[in-house]
Amino acid sequence: MNRRLFLKNTGLATLAAGAVACAPSAMRIAEKQVNILHSSRYLPKLRISMDRVIKETVGLRPYRTLGPRIEKEALGSKTLVHNYGHGGSGWSLSWGSADLAAELVASSGEKQVAVIGCGVIGLTTARMLQFKGYDVTIYTKEMAPNITSSKATGTWSPAHRLIERENITPEFYTKFKRAHETSFRTYQNLLGLGDYVVWTDSYAVSNGPRMEREHDMDEGDDKYAFMNVLPTTVALKKKEHPFKADYVYRSTSMVFNIPSLLKLYTDDFLRFGGKVKIQEFKSLEDIDALAEKCVVNCTGIGAKQITQDECLKPISGQLAFVIPQNYVDYRINTQGGYTINRKDGIVVGGTHKMDSWDTTPNKEDTEQMVMAIKKVADEMYT
Numbered sequence: 001m002n003r004r005l006f007l008k009n010t011g012l013a014t015l016a017a018g019a020v021a022c023a024p025s026a027m028r029i030a031e032k033q034v035n036i037l038h039s040s041r042y043l044p045k046l047r048i049s050m051d052r053v054i055k056e057t058v059g060l061r062p063y064r065t066l067g068p069r070i071e072k073e074a075l076g077s078k079t080l081v082h083n084y085g086h087g088g089s090g091w092s093l094s095w096g097s098a099d100l101a102a103e104l105v106a107s108s109g110e111k112q113v114a115v116i117g118c119g120v121i122g123l124t125t126a127r128m129l130q131f132k133g134y135d136v137t138i139y140t141k142e143m144a145p146n147i148t149s150s151k152a153t154g155t156w157s158p159a160h161r162l163i164e165r166e167n168i169t170p171e172f173y174t175k176f177k178r179a180h181e182t183s184f185r186t187y188q189n190l191l192g193l194g195d196y197v198v199w200t201d202s203y204a205v206s207n208g209p210r211m212e213r214e215h216d217m218d219e220g221d222d223k224y225a226f227m228n229v230l231p232t233t234v235a236l237k238k239k240e241h242p243f244k245a246d247y248v249y250r251s252t253s254m255v256f257n258i259p260s261l262l263k264l265y266t267d268d269f270l271r272f273g274g275k276v277k278i279q280e281f282k283s284l285e286d287i288d289a290l291a292e293k294c295v296v297n298c299t300g301i302g303a304k305q306i307t308q309d310e311c312l313k314p315i316s317g318q319l320a321f322v323i324p325q326n327y328v329d330y331r332i333n334t335q336g337g338y339t340i341n342r343k344d345g346i347v348v349g350g351t352h353k354m355d356s357w358d359t360t361p362n363k364e365d366t367e368q369m370v371m372a373i374k375k376v377a378d379e380m381y382t
């Protein structure tokens with residue numbers, strides 16, 4: 001870009017016109033400042049080490065080989081709507097799944113509805129029902145922060161550990177497409193209200209060509225073109241980033257600030273007249289005993305015990321929280337770990353253990369993930 005075009009595009013033209021007498025060095029400083037604000041060359045260095053780890057969590061992704069169960073069945077004289085089994089995509093697809101579940105509730109003709117579960121799926125389902133005029137009570141064993149939804153990284157990942165590829169049916173495709181569209185749109189409406197949802201850049205740093213992303217759907221397939229809602233990933237040249245690596249790619253996506261979002265959803269639910277009751281359900285008979293004639297089951301991995309669903313299994317994922325760092329508004333993704341810049345910490349993640357019910361954090365896993373990121377961070381600007 002030539003100098004005149006640069007000044008025009010950056011809005012510095014007015015400054016330049018009014019400062020004819022300005023020394024050339026002052027102009028260069030102004031240009032540089034604008035560059036710092038807009039480029040990925042000057043990222044604040046990440047401070048990460050084991051002694052900065054303040055919390056570790058292990059959550060169980062409710063993975064269902066057939067994809068999320070969003071369907072209704074009769075339970076005695078009641079209508080039971082299921083909305084569980086969202087794997088590694090529950091945050092991303094929550095609002096769209098809630099919308100699909102609310103449609104099934106509408107067909108029951110009932111106006112008083114029980115929602116079981118107070119994770120992101122239960123809360124968004126309850127809110128969606130309130131939007132449509134239902135009187136909703138949430139029954140739940142536990143609330144944040146003792147739920148899987150509180151132990152998620154919180155990124156837009158609508159097709160992560162969602163379904164076995166060979167189980168994709170036209171029915172699944174239609175529901176997924178709708179849930180994807182509704183959820184994406186809803187999250188854009190949460191922008192600007194605070195920092196509940198933010199868009200951030202992520203740097204994939206490696207010494208080999210682009211790391212393949214793990215997705216259950218083939219994004220190259222035209223059928224899935226609707227998923228291309230994010231800006232295109234860019235390969236950066238050496239001078240365009242501060243990392244010491246042969247390959248650096250920048251992509252841009254959404255981060256959900258999980259604690260504040262769960263609080264927002266809960267507060268809104270209560271403000272609009274919803275009630276929350278602490279109660280555990282061990283079987284379908286327990287659900288049948290509820291007063292409400294329509295019940296939505298949003299129990300995540302807890303649905304395994306209640307419904308005996310053989311397709312549902314846990315995929316555990318461990319996170320380490322590093323002291324939040326002001327101005328670090330970017331993410332790193334490298335072999336062995338990734339970071340998410342959240343308000344409650346620099347979240348470091350990277351583990352997936354299929355069929356593991358163990359929720360005790362493993363020190364070695366934390367060390368491996370933290371050290372992988374530390375190496376990348378320590379080498380910045382070297």
Ligand SMILES: Cc1cc2nc3c(=O)[nH]c(=O)nc-3n(C[C@H](O)[C@H](O)[C@H](O)COP(=O)(O)OP(=O)(O)OC[C@H]3O[C@@H](n4cnc5c(N)ncnc54)[C@H](O)[C@@H]3O)c2cc1C
Nearest residue numbers: 059090091092117118119121141142149155281300302317
């Ligand atoms: C490490 C990790 C990272 C993740 N990252 C992302 C991400 O970046 N993006 C994304 O979209 N998704 C992500 N996920 C997935 C996402 O967190 C889940 O899909 C989502 O939280 C599931 O929400 P849920 O409401 O169904 O389950 P939960 O949050 O587990 O909520 C279930 C609720 O039901 C209640 N309950 C359960 N059993 C019973 C019972 N028997 N009786 C009464 N109440 C009961 C629980 O107490 C709880 O309130 C991640 C998950 C993990 C573990």
